[in-house]
Amino acid sequence: MNFRVLHIELRRSVAPWAGGVVLASALAFLYLVNGSWWNGTTAWTAQWTSLALWTRSLLFYLWPLAVGFGALQGLRDHRSKMVELLTSTPRPARHRAAVPAGATAITLASAYAFLVLVGGVQVLANTRYTHLSWLPISLVGALFLVAGAVLGMGAGRALPSVLTPPLLAMGAFAFTALMHLSLGRTATIDPATGLTTTAPNRLSLLSPEVDEVHSTLVTLSASVHIGQTIWVLGTATTGFALLVAATRRARLLALAPVLAGAVLALLVLPSDPRRMYVVDEAAAKPVCDGPVCVTTAHEDRLADLAGPGRKALRLLHGALGDRAPVSVRENTAVQPEGSTPRWSRTTVLFGFDDDIVADARGEEQLTWALLAKGLVPGCAPVGWSGFGGDEYAQAVAVGWVLGELKPLPGTPAGASGEVDAKARPVWKELKALPPAEQLARINAMRAAALSCKGDPFDVLSGKAAR
C-alpha cells in the first residue's frame, strides 16, 4: 500500500467525517443523556467489562451510521464521473478499493478506540480490578463498524444512486432495532410469576448491539465472539467484493460470503441466552475477609464491608440462633430478567446495586442493610423494582433485631412516613408477643421471604393463614 495515497484518502475521502461523527455523537450520547449507563456498579466507567458492553450497545446507531458513510464513499466514483478514467488504469481494482476502505477502517477503528479510551481512563480511577477479558467485546465492536462501512461502500458502488446511503443507513438501523426489540428476542412466560419476559435469541447476535448491562459479572461468551467474527468477516468480504466487482455476475457472486457467513455464524452462535451472556468466572471469584466475601471485581469495597458484615452476622445469630445465616456474600447468580430471585438460608446475599445497600451511608446503615438482606432479601422479579410488603417487612424485622424501628436506607424519599405508619403497629404487636412466638413468627416470615412464596409482611402481621 502506498502511504502517500492512503494519506490523501485519509484527508479527502469520507473517512475523516465517518470517524469524527461516530466519535462525537457517541460521546454526546453518553454524556448528554442521563441513562442507565451512569448507574451504580454497571456504569460504563465502573468496570472494564461494563465499559466494553455499554460502548458496544451504542453500535445500535453507530453501525448504521458507518454503513451510511460507507455507501457515501462507495458512491464517489460514480458521482465524480471517474469510472471511465479508472477503468483505463492498470492498477487492479482491489488495490484501488483497498485504499479508501483502509482509510475508513482506520478512522472508524480509531474513533471507537478513542471512545473506549475516554471511558477506560475513568475505569482506571474507579476500580482496581484490571483485566483483558473485555477486549474481545470491543475488538468485535470495532470489526462490526469497519465491516459495516465496507459493506456500505460495496453497496454504494453496486447501486449508484443518491438514495442508496440514506436508505441503507435506515435499513441498517431498522435491522438493529428489530434485532433488539422483536425479531431478535424470544418471549417466555415465567410460570412462577406469570410475567412475560423476553430473552435475546440467536438471531439477535447478528446485530452489533448487545443486551443492556445488568450485572458487572456478565460478559459475552467465547462462542459469541467467534460466531460474530465469522459473520462480520462475511459481510466485510461481500462489501469488498462488491467494491471490486465489475460485472453483474461478479456482483451476484459477491453476495456468497455474507450468506455463508450468516449460516456459519448461526451454527456457531449459542441459542440459549445463558450461554450468550455468561458469568465472568474470574471477576466473580470471591475475595473474603472471614465470613464476608465480595467478588474480585469489587475487591476494593471489601474493607468497608467486612466490619458491618461481621456485626450483622453477630446480631442475626443473637436473634435467630442456629437458624441464622453464617456468611455474607455478594450475589454472583445472574438470573434472567423477570425471573424470581433465589435466596439462601445460610448466606446473606446482597448486591452493591440493591437500593438498600447502595444507599447505605456509614457502617451503621450498612449493617442495617445487611440485616435486612439477611431477613427479607426481597422478591421483586430480577431487574424490576417495587415497593411494598418486602420493604415493610424489612423495617419490622430489622427493628425486631435491633430493638427499635430504624428508617432503612434505600427507602424512596417521601415514602418513609408510609413505611413507619405500616411497620410500627406490626412491630409493636410483634414485640408484645411471648418471645418464643416472636421467633416463630420471624422464622415463618423468613421462610416465606426466602422462598418468595407469600407476603412476608402478612406473615409478620399474623394475617397469613398458618
Place this chain on the structure above:
Amino acid sequence: MMPAMSAADIAPTPYAWEIRATGLKVRVGRKRMAVDGLDLSLGTGVHGLLGPNGAGKTTLIRALATVLRPAEGTLELLGESAGGTGEHRALRRRIGYLPQEFGYYKRFTVREFVEYMAWLKEVPKADIPGAVQRAVERVGLADRAEERMKALSGGMVRRVGIAQAIVNDPSILLLDEPTAGLDPAQRLRFRELLQELGADTCVVVSTHLVEDVAAACSDVVLFAEGRLVFQGTPDELAAAGGPEHVGDSPLERGYSALLLNPEQTRGTW
C-alpha cells in the same frame, strides 16, 4: 528534469506501429457498431481524429484506451493484442487517456489528484513526486497545484485532465476533445505541448475543430460512420478540397469534400 535513460528506452521497439487496427469493429450498446471495419496504422506523431458528430470517434478512442473490447477484428497496441480478456496491465501503464467527459474528485488538490492517478497508473513509487511536478508544470498549473479541484475553472480542470494523462510518460496518448473549454491563449499553449509530445509519442487527438488539426497535427485521420475515410497530412487534406466546397479554410474545404460522398448525405442535419 528528464527521467534517466534505461536500456528499455533506447532498445528498438518490437513493433512497427504503436496502434494497428485491422477490420476492427466495436459495438456500442447491444446492436450498433460504432466502429465498423476499421483498418488503421498509427506511429509516433500527433494524429488528429476528425469526423462529424456520431462518427464513432469517442468509441474508437475508448477502444484504444482498452475501456471497450473489440467485437471483431484485431487491435494491436504497442505490439500487444488489446482484444480478449485480461487486465492489459503492462499495456495500460503506457497509455495516457483523457476521456471526453473528464471526471475528478472535487475535494482533492491538483497535486493530490495527479499523484493519485500516477499511483493508479503504477508509476514507480520513487518517481511519482517528480513525475507529478513535471506533468503539472507542463500544463502550466504549478502555481495552482495545492488548490482544490472544485476551485478550478473549466479550462484549468481540462489542463489537470491533460496532466493526469501524461503523468506516466505514455507511449500512446489519447485525448478526446482536449481543447473544449480552453481559451485561445491556452489553446495555443496546448498545441505547442502537443507538438512536443508528438516527438516520441503516438498522440491521438479527437476534435471537431479543424484549426487545431492544422496547427498541431502531423497526420489527419478522417472518420465517418465507423470507417476510415481519409488518412494523410494536413496538406493532403487541404488538397482534396476545391473552391466549390463548403468551408472557410482550405482544410475545411478538404474536410467537406471528403465527406461529401453520396452514401453519406442521408444524415445531414
